[in-house]
Amino acid sequence: MSEIARLFGNRAGAYASFRPQYPQALFDWLAINSPGQDRALDIACGNGQASRPLLKHFRQVLACDASPEQLRAAPDLQGIDCFASDATAQPLADASLDLIVVAQALHWFATPAFFAETGRLLRPGGLFCAWCYSLLSIDEALDAVIGDFYRNTLGGYWPLGRASVDAGYKDIQPPFARVEVPAFAIEQEWDLEQLLGYLGTWSAVQKLEQASGRDPLPELLPRLRQAWGDGQRKRFVRWPLHFLAGFPTPPRP
Numbered sequence: 001m002s003e004i005a006r007l008f009g010n011r012a013g014a015y016a017s018f019r020p021q022y023p024q025a026l027f028d029w030l031a032i033n034s035p036g037q038d039r040a041l042d043i044a045c046g047n048g049q050a051s052r053p054l055l056k057h058f059r060q061v062l063a064c065d066a067s068p069e070q071l072r073a074a075p076d077l078q079g080i081d082c083f084a085s086d087a088t089a090q091p092l093a094d095a096s097l098d099l100i101v102v103a104q105a106l107h108w109f110a111t112p113a114f115f116a117e118t119g120r121l122l123r124p125g126g127l128f129c130a131w132c133y134s135l136l137s138i139d140e141a142l143d144a145v146i147g148d149f150y151r152n153t154l155g156g157y158w159p160l161g162r163a164s165v166d167a168g169y170k171d172i173q174p175p176f177a178r179v180e181v182p183a184f185a186i187e188q189e190w191d192l193e194q195l196l197g198y199l200g201t202w203s204a205v206q207k208l209e210q211a212s213g214r215d216p217l218p219e220l221l222p223r224l225r226q227a228w229g230d231g232q233r234k235r236f237v238r239w240p241l242h243f244l245a246g247f248p249t250p251p252r253p
Helices: 003-010 012-018 024-033 052-056 068-073 112-121 140-153 162-166 192-199 203-212 217-228
Strands: 039-043 060-065 081-084 097-103 122-132 185-190 235-240 242-246
Touching (some): 060 068, 068 081, 097 112, 140 217, 192 217
Parallel strands (some): 039 097, 060 081
Antiparallel strands (some): 122 242
């Protein structure tokens, strides 16, 4: 198991509880732009946040993750065919998928071997779509506190690949032409406890704790409280989504 799989597996329960949900309009767009609605695969599915919405559109939804702990911690994967697998070696037949999605994970394995595997798996004209989100936005004061924590406190602890998220995947060059995806964003209303739970799922928080033996969140909490105000108050939280999408195999003539 890779280091990344271990990091997310270690806090699989928190990941399932606090990771934000993607907008349904995104999955409507994916279905419309796929060549069919027979089979879709969610690679590095985590707790199934991108898997479950696909059930509305596709006859069969498959989901894989390198971390069995993530799959076991998923709150509801009923109706989804789940399996543990490395992203670059899928136990599936050639040209058997209409759609492949990768949500907030492509930066860990965006290799030529991975893109070759997507080309093998997708039927002619099949759609590949990966997306990521970086820092959330709440208001000026909270954004400054969280930004300082992200860049300075955690700056040396982000695993390799995180820079691609900050670049909005513009630094990843797939072997196919990219297609434009409409502007989508995650939008939620959270209290302070929910924000802290989410920050605790950051891989750099876990790496800092492993390296130093201290959890950095209690040290951050007073600054967050001062900027937040009443911790029970719900605040609007937004994450713009960034996409890498295209058709790895040409459509049939």
